[in-house]
Amino acid sequence: MYFELAKRMSGLEVSKLRQELRKNMERKDTIPFGFGNPAMESYPVETLKEISDVIYENEPEKFLKYGQTSGFQNLRISLLDRLNNNYSLKHDNHEVVISSGSSQAMDLIVKILCNEGDIVICESQTFNGCVNAIRSYNAIPEGIPMDESGESIDLEILEERLKKDTQKKIKMIYTIPTFHNPLGTSMPIKKREKLVELANKYKIFIFEDDPYGDLIYSGEMLPKLKSFDKEGWVIFVGSFSKNLAPAARIAYVYAHKDITEPFIAAKGDADTHTNMYWQCMADEFIRNFRFDDHIQYLKELYGKKCQLMIKKLNKYCRPHLSFIDPKGGFFITCKMDSTINHRIFMEKLLNKKVIVVPGNLMSVNGTGFEDNFRLSFASPTEEEICQGIKLIGEALEESKY
Ligand SMILES: Cc1ncc(COP(=O)(O)O)c(C=O)c1O
Incomplete structure (x- = not known):
């Protein structure tokens, strides 16, 4: 070099x-x-053209001037409603903040939570972007294998590992519990409950990465890990990359305010705010163009x-x-x-x-x-x-x- x-x-x-x-x-x-x-x-494409005309007609200033770091307020409210209506997620002292893709959410969450040398547990095969985000702050990604069913990180191995972490280096578990990338699998409901229980017991965060959650083709919709969370250890992250367009670069973090507040501070330094045009497009789609x-x-x-x-x-x-x-x-x-x-x-x-x-x-x-x-x-x-x-x-x- x-x-x-x-x-x-x-x-x-x-x-x-x-x-x-x-x-x-x-x-x-x-x-x-x-x-x-x-x-x-x-x-x-046709619907997006129509929506674009509407938002240009309504108030183009909304997406032409600087926006708020936490995200376009209307979209934050639409997403809160959607998480509540579609996934029964409703927690006290929680809010939605918008990020520039879930990749940025991961980057900023590691930035605000992990010191150098802290460990983030992942499924041993996982989305590369998250592994890179962890490494970029000199934190350490550590893989735990899937259990025999192949559908869940091995919770026994995980608990043994957590017990041995006497120096409290393990800060977070990064997981894709629903329609995993690359495995395609989904964690069964009992194991979801158990995983959140472990996070509570050992006081570590869970990053629930859920870009594919809406895209279910058969079987029962499984509850989000976040729905078992009573204490705020689960940080839920959804994205519009797979259900609208990846180039829109919009994702959202649903978490306790004690996480979203430092998140907003870090995001302000990173990029001021996420692209306002696409935030307005997504909000208008959800409110008036039958996104579901x-x-x-x-x-x-x-x-x-x-x-x-x-x-x-x-x-x-x-x-x-x-x-x-x-x-x-x-x-x-x-x-x-x-x-x-x-x-x-x-x-x-x-x-x-x-x-x-x-x-x-x-x-x-x-x-x-x-x-x-x-x-x-x-x-x-x-x-x-x-x-x-x-x-x-x-x-x-x-x-x-
Ligand atoms: C599990 C997972 N998380 C995050 C991402 C990145 O999503 P975004 O485009 O919202 O940054 C992907 C993209 O493939 C993914 O598979």
Whole structure:
């Protein structure tokens, strides 16, 4: 490196996942199972044009001048109502504040809670963005494996770890309990309750990352971890990235005011406020343009793609792949059986121009999980799903020991 950077940059590098995806994104001829992007047809372009006309007509000053750091007040109220009506979340001394994506929420929460050397527990495969945010403050992400069901962080291992933390270094648990990225799984209700109980008992925070929570395709809607929280240890974070548009960069933190107040102070220093145009757009959508009908459309769109992918995986990839049928979200993680040479398999897939995310790229340590990979069923077309899964089946056959 030609320039000497601050010490805090020593553990940070551009995400391998993003580099890999960016490289492949430039190729037009690939089957895109790697991306976490929504489907092109999911964007409600005509409705957004209409909403944009309305907000320009009403009071454009609202989104042209500087806004409040805590977020556009109307949107904060709309979101509070929505969390209450749709998810029965209503807590004393809590509020919603808007952030520039859940990625910024994670960055600022680590900034306000973690000292250097503090530990944040994560599921051992998780969303890279959170791992980078933790490292950027010289805090330490520590993976805990999933339990036998594959649906929840192993709560026994977690409790043993918490018991051993005599120096109180563990500050927070970062978790994606609903439609996990990359696993696609959801934590069962009893385990949700138990996890919040542990957070209360050991006085550590939980960051409940919930960008996929609205996108449920089958089964019962599970209560948020936040709904079990009586003392304010759970910080709930929702996002408009997967149910509206990631480029809007709007997410929201629902938490105790003793967290949101320092959060707002830190956010003021970071970016003054989140983009006001998109905050006004989202608020108008929720209030006057039947946002929940749009969510219903997304559930049908993605539910169909998800079922198609499962059907094709069953047809072309059994018995060499095992996977959990996700009830929502964007992802399925597939595990190869011991007859498959995974290194050869990944090479074959690249030759066939099928882009997946190898398991090690989503590991907290950056290693392990070479026998699994993540597929997204959200952005590929139905034709790409059919063709791509068939090619995966062929690659498996060609990669046997
Ligand atoms: C679990 C999880 N959290 C956060 C994000 C980032 O969301 P945002 O666009 O709101 O920053 C993603 C994006 O893929 C994600 O999968």
